Amino acid sequence: MEILMVGHTARPAERLCYATGVALVASGLVHLAVLGIDGGPWDGPVSWRKPFTFGLSFGLTLMALTWVTSYLQVRARVRTVLLVVFAADCVLEVGGITLQAWRKVPSHLNMESAFNTVVSMSLAVGGGILVVLLTAFAVASFRNRPSGPTGMSLAVRAGFAALLVALASGAAMIARGVVLTRTGHQEAAYHSTAALKPLHGVSLHAVLVLPVLAWFMSRTAWGERTKERVMYAAVGCYVAAVLTAGVWAAVTY
Numbered sequence: 001m002e003i004l005m006v007g008h009t010a011r012p013a014e015r016l017c018y019a020t021g022v023a024l025v026a027s028g029l030v031h032l033a034v035l036g037i038d039g040g041p042w043d044g045p046v047s048w049r050k051p052f053t054f055g056l057s058f059g060l061t062l063m064a065l066t067w068v069t070s071y072l073q074v075r076a077r078v079r080t081v082l083l084v085v086f087a088a089d090c091v092l093e094v095g096g097i098t099l100q101a102w103r104k105v106p107s108h109l110n111m112e113s114a115f116n117t118v119v120s121m122s123l124a125v126g127g128g129i130l131v132v133l134l135t136a137f138a139v140a141s142f143r144n145r146p147s148g149p150t151g152m153s154l155a156v157r158a159g160f161a162a163l164l165v166a167l168a169s170g171a172a173m174i175a176r177g178v179v180l181t182r183t184g185h186q187e188a189a190y191h192s193t194a195a196l197k198p199l200h201g202v203s204l205h206a207v208l209v210l211p212v213l214a215w216f217m218s219r220t221a222w223g224e225r226t227k228e229r230v231m232y233a234a235v236g237c238y239v240a241a242v243l244t245a246g247v248w249a250a251v252t253y
Contacts (some may be wrong), residue, residue: 013080014066020087021063024094025250028055031098043104051098057204058090064208068136071156071211073144086133092126106195109177124174131167138164149218152211158235159207162242166204169196169249194253199245206238 028051035048042049065086069079096119100107108123110116146156173193213234217227222244 012141013074014070017066017083017087020091021059021061021066022181024055024059024062024090026055026059027094027098028052028057028059030102031055042097045108045110046066046101046104048101050107051094051101054097055094057201058094060208061204062087062090064211065134065137066207068156068159068207068211069140070141071146071148071152073147074140075240082133082136085129089126089129089133095122095128096126108174109181111181120227124178127170127174129182131171134160134167149214150224150227151214151217154228154231154235155210156207158238159210161201161204162238165242165246166200169200172196195249195250199249202245203242206242210234210238215219243248 031048033050035042035052036049041047066083069083072079095242097107100110100116100119105112105116110120126238140158141160146153173196177193210231214227214231217230220227222230
């Protein structure tokens with residue numbers, strides 16, 4: 001069985017994923033500049049905020065997953081396929097959101113015309129693919145202990161556990177919005193996701209923040225016990241942040 005080992009030279013597929021992630025982040029920053037020039041609201045279903053935040057978030061997540069999954073004990077070919085599909089899906093999601101932002105119409109849950117329905121359903125299908133891919137990586141992280149420096153195994157597993165919370169909250173937002181749209185409450189659907197956005201956002205990036213901390217500590221002269229304690233404390237803080245966002249969502253949802 002061909003296993004991807006830590007410290008390997010980046011493969012073409014990984015370089016492609018990193019380049020795609022950088023391009024998505026750049027796209028997000030460009031749209032932040034567009035927001036500053038063109039103006040408009042920050043909140044709401046039609047805003048330059050969406051291509052900015054989605055480009056930044058998807059780009060960072062793609063690069064994070066490309067790096068973090070190198071610590072997973074999975075077949076190299078399987079990981080390559082999953083990452084390439086994930087990269088393509090990220091482009092689909094950000095592309096659809098960006099297209100609709102330039103058209104000045106909502107991107108998600110927009111069933112007000114045939115074309116808008118196609119875009120909205122494409123984003124929904126893409127979201128489903130994301131759930132499958134990221135769940136597969138999460139399962140792999142718990143099936144076999146991730147490799148890496150002290151604290152990395154805990155960081156990767158905690159990051160993927162939080163990521164599952166992000167996926168669940170994202171699915172809940174889509175499901176509620178679709179129900180409202182199908183029952184004739186289009187405007188309410190656009191605003192139905194607000195309560196879950198903090199939970200979704202906080203839990204989404206643990207898979208980047210915690211492994212980066214483990215990597216940073218590996219570059220220090222700290223003792224192994226100190227590194228472990230710091231990582232447990234960091235995971236505890238992240239759990240507290242996710243729980244706080246969850247309580248907020250439960251109260252306001």
